[in-house]
Amino acid sequence: MTSPHRSAARIQIGTTLRRLREEAGVPREKVGEVLHCTMTKISNIENAISGVKQAELEKLLDLYQADEATREDLLALNSEAHRRRPKSKIGGTIPPWLRRILDVEAIAAEALYSSSELLPAVLQTEYYARALMVASGVGGEVLEKHLQLRLERRALLTDREPPLKLWAVIAEPALRSGIGGPEVMRDQVEHVLSMTERENVVVQVMPQGAGAHALSGTTLTLFRLPVGMPSLASVDVPFGDNFIDGVKQVERIAELFDHTRAKALGTEESRELLTRIVKET
Template identity: 80%
Template sequence: MTSPHRSAARIQIGTTLRRMREEAGVPRERVGEVLHCTLTKVSNIENAISGIKQAELEKLLDLYGADDETREDLFALNSDAHRRRPKSKIGGPIPPWLRRILDVEAIATEALYSSFELIPAVLQTEYYTRALMAGVGLSGEVLEKNLYLRMERQALLTERQPPLKLWAVISEPAFRANIGGPEIMRDQLKHVLAMTELDNVVVQVMPQGAGAHALTGTTLTLFRLPNKMPSLVSVDTPFGDHFEDGVNHVEKAGRWFDHTRAKALGVEESRELLTRITEETG
């Protein structure tokens, strides 16, 4: 039997609704009562097998005590899931689109990451992240809230069972960027080296002078999801992450990542280079 199509928007809605239900302490049976539906349908909505009508979504957001910003974001996203219209971006201390990204990441089984200039969020230290956020103008309560969410993501590699599998290809300039100064950068490098000791974390370095590759200039994450959900590609932009779920785009991103990691240094060579950069930093 062919699996039903699950758009990027539908997956984000389902994962977000599941998180909100769990945070509110609402059992699935209560959701079934509110929507007048079976537990199977509740599960199908949260696993993106079934879509959700706007009226049903409104009932659940009322049940979970959602704020106005989250409501507006999910209503717009649900319209996109049904009609594929361009959706608006909503601002605020913690943008709803960012929460949706975290919800997708939280259920992912594997993340394939490539970047020329950034260490992935799940490998960042607090002070490295703080320096990055301050560099783009965040401060005060907004910075602290975003920092808290970023730090929570590290638990996916170490505390979740089973843990997230991460394969990251990061260009050498990212490790020489001096984000926050030599001391912060050195601690960040040590942290990456320590995390590569985990069985579920692989880091390869694309050395300077390696030339162009398939993902040059792109910060991209390919998420593999459970329950036969299709993979999603997240591309980092100045306006937030943009998800792609088209089969052709996902397959092409997978091929590009394979070509990129084949061109990078091997795992042990990468560790040796990172060790040298750490010793040189400061």
């Protein structure tokens, strides 16, 4: 069994611990007394912001009177999560916020994406991604390492089993942005068009002139995680990504995404527009 990524393990452990605590009717104040910690730490563990030490986990499982199967499962998962991860084969330092994105993306069953400016990383071609990185000031060896990492993410749509399901709503101006020049942009749109032939990839275009919509001006990805794990949203900000994990907030984001894709062109109309953009670029 492949060792779980650290963020994914924290999500699983934190979610289960919260359920066990609520089912046992144990207030957080009591947990604080047992672990000799603050309410903030308990919240951070349950929301996967921070991990839990093995000794602390054992105390919590005792307190919640967890059954033996649950106990063994969580202790094994937590042990794997704390093992030293092998270095990335591309070397170098990966920013923590990017690592969190990659960890969540790697286990996600589905990704719902909306942007008025950019194409999702898993659909980006090499030269489009390179142009974006150069424009942001990345260069040299760091550029090449991050570019390789970016391109490896595309395998989630094609090589993983089951593959990641992607539903992307992309604004027409993003497809005509000229990033990298006409040839780069044409190849990029052609790639998007070819990927829509896959059953696990749905692309809708928000046509130019459609007016404002629920997610105007936002680049957002909503990750649907495996059964038993909460959905998470990632919002692009200038210097990284901001995770949103509040249940009500995530539900609201899902509603906004539904409103947005309802306003976009249908899948066949979108393919027709993508084909036209390729010819016009």
